[in-house]
Amino acid sequence: MIKISPAELKTIAQYIQDISGIYLDQSKSYLFETRLSSIAEELGCSSYQELYNKAKKDPGKIIERQIIDAISTNETLFFRDNGPFELLKHKILPEIIDLRTPSSPRLKTNIKIWSAASSTGQELYSVAMTIRDLLGTQIDKFNFKLLGTDISDGAVKQASYGKYNKFEIERGLPRQTLQKHFTLFGGSWKVKDQLRGMVNFRKLNLMLPFTGLGKFDIILCRNVAIYFTLADRKKLFNKLADSLADDGFLIIGSTESLTGICPRFIPKRHLRAIFYQKKN
Amino acid sequence: MNNLTILVVDDDPVIRRLLEQRLIREQYEVLLAEDGHKGNDLLSTNHIDVVLTDLMMPGEIGGIEVLEFAKELERNIEVILITAHSSVDTAVEAMKKGASDYLQKPINFTELFLRLEKISTMRGLLRSAEDLRQAMDVTESTAAETIQNLEIIAGTLQDQVDSIENILTSDTMMIEDKISKSLNVILNWK
Ligand SMILES: C[S@@+](CC[C@H](N)C(=O)[O-])C[C@H]1O[C@@H](n2cnc3c(N)ncnc32)[C@H](O)[C@@H]1O
Numbered sequence: 001m002i003k004i005s006p007a008e009l010k011t012i013a014q015y016i017q018d019i020s021g022i023y024l025d026q027s028k029s030y031l032f033e034t035r036l037s038s039i040a041e042e043l044g045c046s047s048y049q050e051l052y053n054k055a056k057k058d059p060g061k062i063i064e065r066q067i068i069d070a071i072s073t074n075e076t077l078f079f080r081d082n083g084p085f086e087l088l089k090h091k092i093l094p095e096i097i098d099l100r101t102p103s104s105p106r107l108k109t110n111i112k113i114w115s116a117a118s119s120t121g122q123e124l125y126s127v128a129m130t131i132r133d134l135l136g137t138q139i140d141k142f143n144f145k146l147l148g149t150d151i152s153d154g155a156v157k158q159a160s161y162g163k164y165n166k167f168e169i170e171r172g173l174p175r176q177t178l179q180k181h182f183t184l185f186g187g188s189w190k191v192k193d194q195l196r197g198m199v200n201f202r203k204l205n206l207m208l209p210f211t212g213l214g215k216f217d218i219i220l221c222r223n224v225a226i227y228f229t230l231a232d233r234k235k236l237f238n239k240l241a242d243s244l245a246d247d248g249f250l251i252i253g254s255t256e257s258l259t260g261i262c263p264r265f266i267p268k269r270h271l272r273a274i275f276y277q278k279k280n
Numbered sequence: 281m282n283n284l285t286i287l288v289v290d291d292d293p294v295i296r297r298l299l300e301q302r303l304i305r306e307q308y309e310v311l312l313a314e315d316g317h318k319g320n321d322l323l324s325t326n327h328i329d330v331v332l333t334d335l336m337m338p339g340e341i342g343g344i345e346v347l348e349f350a351k352e353l354e355r356n357i358e359v360i361l362i363t364a365h366s367s368v369d370t371a372v373e374a375m376k377k378g379a380s381d382y383l384q385k386p387i388n389f390t391e392l393f394l395r396l397e398k399i400s401t402m403r404g405l406l407r408s409a410e411d412l413r414q415a416m417d418v419t420e421s422t423a424a425e426t427i428q429n430l431e432i433i434a435g436t437l438q439d440q441v442d443s444i445e446n447i448l449t450s451d452t453m454m455i456e457d458k459i460s461k462s463l464n465v466i467l468n469w470k
Contacts, residue, residue, distance in 0.1 A: 081424070166355060166378075167406075186376045254424035259434040267428075267435040274428045 001037040004029050008048040012036070015052055020068050020151055021207040021236075022227045035070045039063070069154045073227070076119040078172040079126045081254045083273035084220070088130050091270045092249045096217050097142075099247055108143040114216045116240065117224030118148030118201060121159025122168070125191060127220070128198045129181050147213070149204035159201040162191030206236055215245045222253040230261070237262035241278055250276040284400055285309040285326070289319035289333035289346055290362065295387075299332065302389055308396070316341025320349045328357060330399060332392075335363045335370060335382075344374055351378045358399050362387065440465055 004012070009026050017023055024031060032048070040051040043063065055063040079085050101109045115124040124146055131144060150156050169178060169189050182189040204210070206224065219240055225233045241264040244250060250265060252258065258265050258276060265276040286308050288299045296312050303310045311326060313319035316337055323331070323346075331350050335343035347359045361382040363371045371382035381395055444462045447453065453461070 170355060184376075184378065187378050255420055255427055257427050257431050257434075259431060263438070266439075267431045269428070269432055274431060 001033050002040050002045075002047065004032050004036075004048050008052070011052055012048055015055070016067065016071055017229075019064055020072065020205065021229075021232045022071060023229045023232075024071070036067065039066050039070055065153050069152050072152045072155070074119045074152060074155050076122045076223075077168070078122045080123065080172065080222070083254060083271075084222070084251045084275075085126055085130050087251070087270055087273040087275060088127065088218075089134050092218060092251075092275065093131065093134055096249065100217065108141060110143045110145070111218075112145045112214065112216045113147070113218045114213070114220070114243070115146075115148040116204075116206060116219060116221040118150050118159055119152070119155045120164075120168070121148055121155075121162065121199075121201060122164075122172075123220060123222065124148040124159070124199050124201070125162070125181075125195060126172075128195050129177060131198070132181070132195065133177075144198055146199040147216075148199060148201040149206075150201075151203065151205045153203060156201050156203050162196050163188050164190075206239075207232065210239055210243055213243060216243055216248060217245050218249045218251070219244055220251045222251065223256070224253075226253065226256060233261050237265065241265060244278060246278055246280065248278070252276070283309075284329040284396065284403070285311065286330045286332055286396070287311045287313065287319060287322055287326070287328045289313045289316065289331065289337070289343070291315055291334065291337045291339075295334070295362075299387070306393060306396075315339050316343075316346050319346045323350055323353055328354075329403065330396065331357060331359045333359065333361060335361045335367050335374070344370070344377070347374055347377055347379055360392075360395065436469070440469055 009029055009032060012032060013024050013026050036048065036051065040046075040048060043051065043054060045051040045054060051063070055067060058064065096111055097109060100111055113124075113127060115127065118124050128144075128146055132139060135142065148156075148159055150159070163185060164182075165188050169182070178189065181192055181195050183192055184190075221236075221240055225236055228236065237258060240250065241262060254273075258267065264279055266279050267274050267276055286303055288296055288303070288310060290296050290299070291314055293314070296314065300310050300312055311322050311328065313322050316333075316339055319331070319333065320341065322328070328350075331346060333343045333346045337343065341349075343361050343363075347361070350357045350359055358380040359378070361371050361374055361379050362385060363382050364385050368382075368384070371379070374382065380399070383392060383395075443465050447458050447461045447465070450458065
């Protein structure tokens with residue numbers, strides 16, 4: 001493994017923050033080494049400075065993408081923390097459906113949901129499963145648009161493919177749900193077409209402006225802001241407030257807080273979970 | 281130390297004996313079944329880590345059926361198929377159904393022990409990862425509860441501050457009224 005020097009640590013940490021917002025503790029040099037060494041070696045670099053120079057000069061930004069994939073923590077699971085999905089099922093979805101159902105029965109109900117750091121897709125598929133399980137055959141009366149975005153190309157790719165190995169599946173998915181929504185596919189499990197057809201995934205860096213996304217009725221932004229600096233968190237949640245319908249709902253990670261970060265949101269409690277709405 | 285429990289399903293008594301002896305010598309726990317029926321019975325009544333089953337067996341329950349039954353029972357179970365050279369295609373097909381591996385007859389024991397070793401190491405790693413995860417889950421859910429309670433309290437306090445600010449900056453109220461209304465906000469907050 002190539003060792004990292006203090007000067008390189010500074011350069012690389014700043015570089016990573018610039019391209020992804022991810023703030024890495026410079027005292028944890030092993031973290032940089034374990035995650036970046038193999039990329040450097042593959043590119044024939046003998047130091048991280050060299051890797052940095054190459055990445056900066058790379059017009060296709062392939063190295064930058066590799067670095068982001070290596071640095072980002074994609075840790076996620078189906079129905080993570082459970083609370084938010086109970087919340088969706090019993091409170092948020094019924095409420096938003098009420099609010100959005102048009103008076104003419106001929107019109108479909110449009111609802112837009114965004115998983116703002118969707119990683120390998122488990123979060124958004126869990127939302128889709130919650131919706132299907134809640135609505136059953138009524139689902140045809142609705143037009144759900146479920147979007148998942150992430151900065152990591154690798155994560156977006158896996159999410160789009162919708163295939164999970166048994167370790168990813170075993171965590172959080174009850175057997176019945178598994179059999180209802182997945183098919184066994186060469187030792188792995190693949191999301192069934194009806195579920196896959198409800199969602200879309202694409203690449204998006206939360207540090208950049210959100211153009212062309214429109215307003216969402218529900219936003220999940222969980223376990224990603226924890227990697228950003230306070231200043232970047234403030235900017236992020238401010239932009240999320242702009243992207244959320246005035247009566248929309250925001251869900252953040254179970255150990256995250258918006259206190260002192262975004263006064264435009266007020267926390268509300270339902271059962272054992274918390275969600276946020278915009279102050280009017 | 282090998283702490284895996286292995287179920288051997290094979291209709292050939294010679295192979296059963298051989299596997300039993302060799303596996304026991306390597307410190308594995310071994311259960312034996314002479315056909316698919318017996319195999320499935322043992323699967324239902326014992327904790328088994330690895331199934332070593334012949335692919336082709338007389339009777340209606342062959343290796344594939346044992347595989348399906350085992351996986352149905354316990355997703356984590358590892359199934360290794362033993363095949364004749366001619367049935368490699370079926371074995372490959374079985375891999376798609378979740379078999380971990382297949383071995384061709386005659387059984388190469390070095391190869392078999394290597395695979396079992398790998399499974400054993402993998403299980404050990406999984407176990408520690410699982411332990412760590414559970415410890416983390418406990419920490420995380422405790423933290424979540426605290427944070428969410430504080431979040432609601434902070435939200436309530438913010439609301440109070442906002443209403444007091446509204447009262448104090450009002451142009452139409454007397455100062456005495458402002459003070460008593462503000463005090464009311466603080467004292468009577470639900
Ligand atoms: C720990 S996962 C969270 C996944 C899911 N939301 C959950 O709670 O289980 C964090 C994800 O954030 C992504 N990420 C990190 N920085 C990002 C950025 N600037 N823009 C978009 N996604 C980012 C990572 O690639 C990673 O997939």
